[in-house]
Amino acid sequence: MTAFNEAFRTEIARIARKESKKELDHLRKAVSSQRSEIASLKRSLHELERTVKLTVRRLPAPEPKQPKVATKSKGVSTEALVAKREALSLTVAEMAILLNVSPLTLRRWEAQEAFPRKMHHERIHAVLALGKRQAKRLLTEGESPE
16 A cells, blocks of 8 residues: 555646646746846836936036125125135134134134124224234234224
């Protein structure tokens, strides 16, 4: 009986494989066509990405943002502070000493993150009126520009 059982089991397994092969053939074909479709979509995607990169490179460079002209009462503008500091060849720390503020405050004014208060306006106007020699003299003597 053992030989019969073994032969019966192997025959059933063979028939089951044969039947499942018929059922799986159409699935294999579908998987194969889907894989080829995925490959063609990937090629299309890469081609589109290259086109976008080339298009972006051909675009003109964006115009830099125009700084806001931040004027308060008496017309104190951040651009005027920066221009005067550069004209006087002063560092931020030196200009801050002349204005009697901290360098951080001056940096924030120049970056338009903060704005001078009214109590600073007179001193700012006095510093804006200074010449290069006067500014250097005031820094060495430690005097106020007022």
